[in-house]
Amino acid sequence: MFQYAFGLAAGDVLWDNTSFLTNHYRSFDLGLYNISGDFASNEQIKKCKNEIRFKNILPRSIRKKFNLGKFIYLKTNRVCERQINRYEPELLSKDGDVYYDGVFQTEKYFKPLRERLLHDFTLTKPLDAANLDMLAKIRAADAVAVHIRRGDYLNPRSPFTYLDKDYFLNAMDYIGKRVDKPHFFIFSSDTDWVRTNIQTAYPQTIVEINDEKHGYFDLELMRNCRHNIIANSTFSWWGAWLNTNPDKIVVAPKQWFRPDAAEYSGDIVPNDWIKL
Known part of the structure; x- marks a missing residue:
């Protein structure tokens, strides 16, 4: 993209x-x-x-x-x-x-x-029944998309910063203090880790209806949330950037890469997003 x-x-x-x-x-x-x-x-x-x-x-x-x-x-x-x-x-x-x-x-x-780009990155493939149902739930709530990426980021040789649970909990708390009734929709390939580690007082839904081959459906759901908490991932970056809510809050990691590769963080996070 x-x-x-x-x-x-x-x-x-x-x-x-x-x-x-x-x-x-x-x-x-x-x-x-x-x-x-x-x-x-x-x-x-x-x-x-x-x-x-x-x-x-x-x-x-x-x-x-x-x-x-x-x-x-x-x-x-x-x-x-x-x-x-x-x-x-x-x-x-x-x-x-x-x-x-x-x-x-x-x-x-x-x-x-x-x-x-909002026009060009409009999905032409129709959502299936499960995703249409999830989209309806998202639109009925003050929805916040949370993308948690683990997998290859756990490799010690990965250049990317590993974001532990504190980053996501702090980001959810940040939005919770600024949004009246947030409902967090969590996207992750490691749902067991999410269930064990991401627990807050706010309503939350783990979105686990799409496999990796259908990630474009997850992206469509993310962009339809009102706010976004992203990982150091271009996948959730685009989910947040394509969000058209004029009052959206986007929280992004302050350190995108590990310290030995920190110089590559550059200009990837827009100036109006919150860095934690």
């Missing part, structure tokens, strides 16, 4: 989705949305890429997480972001045929295109 949004900001672009053809961790789900544009042919991609390269010195864990290659390409037709999650406005002023290579994870590139 970040790459698509950046591409719209960059202007007349063709999309390259070839990395998804061999990626066993991510599927290409943008086709389920209202996106527009054409994909580049293999010949067009080859023309824009260049094989003069230097080794990428970023840690392997960072490269793997953000699908970055082992090499940095220095020819002018291949444009790479210099640092993850940092706003580099000069990237949007390149002339001629260029190949953009990066993740571009900050709204500073595309905030002026918000209305267009």
Whole structure:
């Protein structure tokens, strides 16, 4: 989603989705949305890429997480972001045929295109009965989406900060003091951990109707909540950003990455979100 949004900001672009053809961790789900544009042919991609390269010195864990290659390409037709999650406005002023290579994870590139992106990131796949029922419950409440990501983040080699229960409980308390009757809808693949560790005086519902292959349904439910508590995850980031409530409260982690990779936190959290 970040790459698509950046591409719209960059202007007349063709999309390259070839990395998804061999990626066993991510599927290409943008086709389920209202996106527009054409994909580049293999010949067009080859023309824009260049094989003069230097080794990428970023840690392997960072490269793997953000699908970055082992090499940095220095020819002018291949444009790479210099640092993850940092706003580099000069990237949007390149002339001629260029190949953009990066993740571009900050709204500073595309905030002026918000209305267009709200349209383009509208899910075209209908919700099934279980999700329609959950959506009705969300719309009937002062709903707060809470996304708790564990899984790969528990790996000691993960570059991401591990958010313990205190972060989520403090965030829920922060919103509870500012929202009259909050109802927390909790999204997580580790529901056993949630039941054991996330207990408050507020009403809460664990949303466990979608598997990982249907995460786009969870995203749709998150964006329809009135407020959001996100993990250090671009999945819940987009759930919060696509929330159209003008009075929404979004709580995000102050430290996105572990201390040894903290310099990559950059501009990913918008200025009007609360950092805890």
